[in-house]
Amino acid sequence: MAAYAVPPVEELLSKRVQEMVLHGEEPLGPYICRSGEDVDEKQDIMDTSPIPTIDLNLLSCSATSDNKREQELEKLGSALSSWGCFQGIGHGISVSLLDKIRQVSREFFKQPMEEKNKYAKSVVDFQGYGADPIPEQGQSLDWSDRLFLEVFPEDGRQYNFWPQIPISFREVLEDYSEKMKMVTEITSKAMAKSLKLEETCFLEQFGKKAQLHARFNYYSPCQRPDLVLGLKPHADGTGYTIILQDEVGLQVLKDGKWYTVPRNPTALLVLMGDQMEIMSNGIFKSPVHRVVSNSERDRISIAMFYTPELGKEIGPEDDLVNVDRPRIYKKVTDYAETHWKFYQRGMRALHTAHI
Ligand SMILES: O=C(O)CCC(=O)C(=O)O
Numbered sequence: 001m002a003a004y005a006v007p008p009v010e011e012l013l014s015k016r017v018q019e020m021v022l023h024g025e026e027p028l029g030p031y032i033c034r035s036g037e038d039v040d041e042k043q044d045i046m047d048t049s050p051i052p053t054i055d056l057n058l059l060s061c062s063a064t065s066d067n068k069r070e071q072e073l074e075k076l077g078s079a080l081s082s083w084g085c086f087q088g089i090g091h092g093i094s095v096s097l098l099d100k101i102r103q104v105s106r107e108f109f110k111q112p113m114e115e116k117n118k119y120a121k122s123v124v125d126f127q128g129y130g131a132d133p134i135p136e137q138g139q140s141l142d143w144s145d146r147l148f149l150e151v152f153p154e155d156g157r158q159y160n161f162w163p164q165i166p167i168s169f170r171e172v173l174e175d176y177s178e179k180m181k182m183v184t185e186i187t188s189k190a191m192a193k194s195l196k197l198e199e200t201c202f203l204e205q206f207g208k209k210a211q212l213h214a215r216f217n218y219y220s221p222c223q224r225p226d227l228v229l230g231l232k233p234h235a236d237g238t239g240y241t242i243i244l245q246d247e248v249g250l251q252v253l254k255d256g257k258w259y260t261v262p263r264n265p266t267a268l269l270v271l272m273g274d275q276m277e278i279m280s281n282g283i284f285k286s287p288v289h290r291v292v293s294n295s296e297r298d299r300i301s302i303a304m305f306y307t308p309e310l311g312k313e314i315g316p317e318d319d320l321v322n323v324d325r326p327r328i329y330k331k332v333t334d335y336a337e338t339h340w341k342f343y344q345r346g347m348r349a350l351h352t353a354h355i
């Protein structure tokens, strides 16, 4: 692997990628964050994506015939044990709300730096506008900007970080968050049923004060998409994550190949995080994914991170442990913190939960 130079932490944190683009700074010189070999793996990129699509309406609607529901549940189980993700349709969220949340995100990022910086977070904060807190030395700069906000539990909301412009931002995010909560309920129940478990078992593990965080990602166009990633390869430390995108860019790794998540304005990508892999005793997979950059188009995504309640112990469902499938993960509490420490070093954390 070619050597690459990384600027000091303070310098990385003082930069916003949008600002660098405005000043004509491109990811050259010290900002080359990856060797060409790492990013330019075109031979391994599959363009026509076979990522499974699941109709959530078939799983929850009482009008669905038992046969159809069973078929869709089977499809769901197989998608999550092979891909660890699926494109969810029939989720009940109107196209107009999906468009609105994409629109307010774009409007926020389109504003001048001084306006966005009113919501800037400090080096140690999680919530607010800016890069990740304190990346470890040696880590690459992702070619993206973010706004990270806690939406549930409600007492975790820090409204001082919620943009006042566009003026509809707060209302749209509140509405979207409520709908997301419904989607997590439908999804968690369906996942349990696909494994022939009590339908509320995962919801109980997540707890009444389960956390939901919104991460708004803005990927500026990049002159050297062959050298720089919008977001480095990683798996999520969540229970699971629900992603809405406007353009392609997100790729999921399966059997050593990167698959592009297709553009579908009405679909939500539901992607397992490490904690669902733990709760399902390794049956569901938490896939590695990344975002590639694009020289012509910018891209918006809104990722909703659904994570068990703080301080709550989670672990493999007892009914998924037997002689044929011994327990492979131990019980863990606040795994997201462990995940975070490893993520900062560009590593996965799942091994820390292995028995
Ligand atoms: O931008 C995307 O589509 C994916 C974002 C993502 O993976 C993340 O925020 O963890």
Ligand SMILES: [Fe+2]
Pocket (backbone or CB within 6 Å): 234, 235, 236, 241, 289
């Ligand atoms: Fe992710």
